[in-house]
Amino acid sequence: MKILYGVQGTGNGHLSRARVMARAFEHSTHQVDFFFSGRPAAGFFDMQAFGEYRLARGLTFASAAGRIRPWRTLTQNLPPHWWQEIRELDLSGYDLVLNDFEPVSAWAARRQGVPCIGISHQAALRFDVPKVGNTWFNERLLEYFAPVDLALGCHWHHFGFPLLPPFVDVAEVSEEHGHDILVYLPFESASDIVSLLSPFDKFRFLVYHASAAPAGLPSHILWHGFCREGFRRHLAGAGGVVANAGFELASEALCLGKKLLVKPLLGQFEQLSNVAALQLLGAAHSMMRLSPEVLKGWLKSANPAPVRYPSVGDALVQWLGAGEWQRNKEAAALGLSRDLWQQVALPDTWR
Secondary structure, rough: OEEEEEEEEEOOOHHHHHHHHHHHHOOOEEEEEEEEEEEOHHOOOOOOOOOOOOEEEEOOEEEOOOOOHHHHHHHHOOOOHHHHHHHOOOOOOEEEEEEOHHHHHHHHHHHHHOOOOEHHHHHHOOOOOOOEEEEEEHHHHHHHHHOOEEEEEEEEOOOOOOEEEOOOOOOOOOOOOEEEEEEOOOOOOHHHHHHHHOOOOEEEEEEEEOOOOOOOOOOOEEEOOOOHHHHHHHHEEEEEEEOOHHHHHHHHHHHHHHHEEEEEOEEOOHHHHHHHHEEEEHEEEEEOOOOOOHHHHOOEEEEEEHHHHHHHHHHHHHHHHHHHHHHHHHHHHHHHHHHHOOOOOOOHHHH
């Protein structure tokens, strides 16, 4: 098959899932072209896995100070550029569009009658999984932002629905340093992060952030610009993770058995719902604001046992090649979900 793989570039989680799939496709006979939108070209990094990929502007969300800014989001997406991008994306010759919440390729597939399968965490939120802040608008957004013919959602637990486990790729843990804490809070200001971490000089905080390190940084806070391999290495060796409530990094922390403290992007339905799911499972601590009191208590907590998820990317590529989805999409999705979850030993407390 010839496949166009559309990926939402706004969050690094979509890119992480696409990298897992890119490696899985390397061992298949499918021809795959990658298409990204949602951030400026200069904002993409470590893209070697995707070959000669294509970019579009697409749609994205605006945030500041740890909160979604609805008016700025609306005004920056008002120009009609993305309708033009939809019309200009020629899908002739493609047998299938795979889509990770990317609007241009999804709408182009609908317009041109090309089959489109969505694989994303957002697709899981179409089901009655734990959700917070759900509204009529959010329901329509999940359905129409990047419309697909079949939505394969992934989540930490199946919650009784035909979902897939997370697409996880982590570095092997060769040595763990319990007092090293990985910090990834991209929507918070650098000064606010330093204020949160400064009192806890018995720990070493490995901070990844797009902003430059503030002046006078305490010696126990090590500041890094984003580097995928460095991030993977520090994640594997850290004793815990402080992060926003995005799906992929939390998945990696669960897989590695790292204790997790999440602070959601306020106003972001997906991240608020992720907090609800993690709390229901007892899989993480959370804070709605940057709270030294919450951080102090969390630093004393123990690490959980790792959750071993299967190789979802390889299974999905085989599933696509078998072609059963072309005959009965819902039954094929249910079978794939059942086969994958049978390979997962969920913690007793999650059941």
